[in-house]
Amino acid sequence: MKLFRSTAARLLCAAAAVVLGGPSAQAYYGTFDPDLHDYSGPQLVTFIDTDAAPLHCIRLAAKTGDVSNAVLGMVVPMVACTQEKNDECTIVAPLRAGLGQVIAVAGLLAGPDAMLGHELRHCRDRHFHPDGVPFAGKAN
Numbered sequence: 001m002k003l004f005r006s007t008a009a010r011l012l013c014a015a016a017a018v019v020l021g022g023p024s025a026q027a028y029y030g031t032f033d034p035d036l037h038d039y040s041g042p043q044l045v046t047f048i049d050t051d052a053a054p055l056h057c058i059r060l061a062a063k064t065g066d067v068s069n070a071v072l073g074m075v076v077p078m079v080a081c082t083q084e085k086n087d088e089c090t091i092v093a094p095l096r097a098g099l100g101q102v103i104a105v106a107g108l109l110a111g112p113d114a115m116l117g118h119e120l121r122h123c124r125d126r127h128f129h130p131d132g133v134p135f136a137g138k139a140n
Helices: 002-021 053-063 067-075 099-108 112-125
Strands: 044-049 081-085 088-093
Touching: 053 067, 053 081, 053 088, 081 112, 088 112, 099 112
Parallel strands: 044 088
Antiparallel strands: 081 088
């Protein structure tokens, strides 16, 4: 039984490495042309590193009164999320290598750097796409 777990774990790591290193890993999620914004001053960004981002995202949305994203997170689990408020921003994402990043890469077809850049852009641009469609353009 130990041999199977070890072999399965190795296969999972190898598959993750192929997906993370593949040329399509930066697909739509990490590709964007930022709009020009005036500098609005410094912003405190807090990072929450977790392999259970979908649960943390629902909890963060509910805690901050973002009912639409809390409900959306129960229907379509988010692999990373951001909540902005004034000059503070919280990012929940799997930052270290592990199961959370494997799930994120499989769900987004984007590597960890693209995912983090996408979430940081939420802090800077304040909701640059409609809820639930990370590949869409800016929501006006």
